[in-house]
Amino acid sequence: MIKRLLIANRGEIALRIVRAARELGIESVVAHSEADADSLAVSQADAGVCIGPAQATKSYLNAAAILQAARECDADAVHPGYGFLSENAAFARAVVEAGMVFVGPDAAIIERMGDKAMARQTAVDAGVPVVPGSPGAVSEPARAAAMAAEIGFPLLIKAAAGGGGRGIRVVENADEFDRQLQAAQAEARAAFGDDRVYLERFIEHARHIEVQVLGDGERVVHLFERECSLQRRRQKLFEECPSPALDEAAREALCHSAVRLAEHVGYVGAGTLEYLFDSHSGEFFFIEMNTRIQVEHPITEAVTGIDLVREMLRVASGERLRFAQSQIQCRGWAVEMRINAEDPARDFFPSPGTVARLIWPTGPGIRIDSALFEGYRMPPFYDSLVAKLVVWDDNRAAALARAARALNEFVLDGFTTTAALHQRLLETPALRAAEIDIGFLERWLADAPQPVASSSAPVSAPASAAQETAP
Amino acid sequence: MSQQPSQHTIQAPFPGVFYRRPAPDQAPFVEPGQRVEADTVIGLIEVMKQFCELKAEAAGTIVSIEVEDEAVVEAGQPLAILETAP
CATH class of the missing domain: 3.30.1490.20 (ATP-grasp fold, A domain)
Structure with a gap:
């Protein structure tokens, strides 16, 4: 088993990995930027190590600094979390060449599945459907x-x-x-x-459905699917597990295809295969694979009872998968609401600030993944995700009711978030009826202007939003 | 009474990273001594992965740029001094 793990990430996912490591008896060291020295992940870890200035390019994306930190703290493994260097094949290779374990698949698999054209061809080779299209550009x-x-x-x-x-x-x-x-x-x-x-x-009312897999290099199992159709500018905001769009036959076909594709490449670790699902025809098409843990992994954990991050660490340590496919059951329903420090009334402009007051929802079926605490001053340099409210109940309607109850209990003063938007979303009949597709959220936002939050401290509006970076 | 030019400070509207250039391999948006209009972009501020253009907000001449390219800035921090025409 891994003895000392360097976590090359920040925020809630760094804390999530610290927790999994502690439960497995692994020491954790969080590599952090100067702006994150006081973070909850660093204080909860066994140690922290500064890898550079606030700007991500100089710290969380600085492979040389991370590798040096790993060597200096005598780590035997590196967990990249999500984002940053998590799907950077050169980084994965460098970690292994430095004599450490990269918690994820081999660099060659990251390369193969990270390239859209190669991933598509790999899917075709594995007999997994892709969106039908011309093999190349045509003019005749x-x-x-x-x-x-x-x-x-x-x-x-x-x-x-x-x-x-x-x-x-x-x-x-x-x-x-x-x-x-x-x-x-x-x-x-x-x-x-x-x-x-x-x-x-053209898939007119496509849904985004993705399958969670775990592999050990020989065998791959799936942990069912997540419905992630509620997106704004290709950023997911609300996810559920399982998908309300699939019947048992469709679920079986979809999840089986994901296992086939992951086994085809000899997949190791946790991965997600993303599909477009045509609810009219019932067809599904592979679009891409994420070779890392995902933000919305807790909803899969909620319905399967399997701790994905611990399993990643076990598999990375060289253990075989501990369960057969038939032992993995999907029980009940889970939803995740992403709480972002963004103001929906101002076109989701970031609203960094200091947490003045914080009351988490508690009680049955609720899980909070967040690195926030009262007095925390959120740095403006990174992603706006500040908390994930994850709710489980034994069926979809109950889970949605519990989600609304959780939002009612949730208090966060100091900056505006997407929490109020989730409350309104949960009251929307189309969402309750699960009549959603990847265009739903943007249409809903256009039809229902977001009320201006009263509690937030206003900042002067920017002259114009020039551009937005990819996730 | 002669009309005096007045100096105006362009401040960061929110915390973030200030960029003087549209891209690392390109020339700065503005240089000291340069004449600008109210809608001339003088830099970008990146806050939580979103980029915002920062405009001069008044016509005049850039006297100085107060922070380095890619500097971490606080809300209200002076970024540039503008001399506005009378």
């Missing part, structure tokens, strides 16, 4: 029409030189195709000087 209309017939409708025509949503057209049926292709190619020529296009099946 007759060839494009033949491909379109094979892909099926509705489909998207995407300008090969486009990006960020530019140069995309939806074609509803075969009769429209020639006319739309002609228009799309004329546009693409004018805009980009390149009339090549990609074709891809």
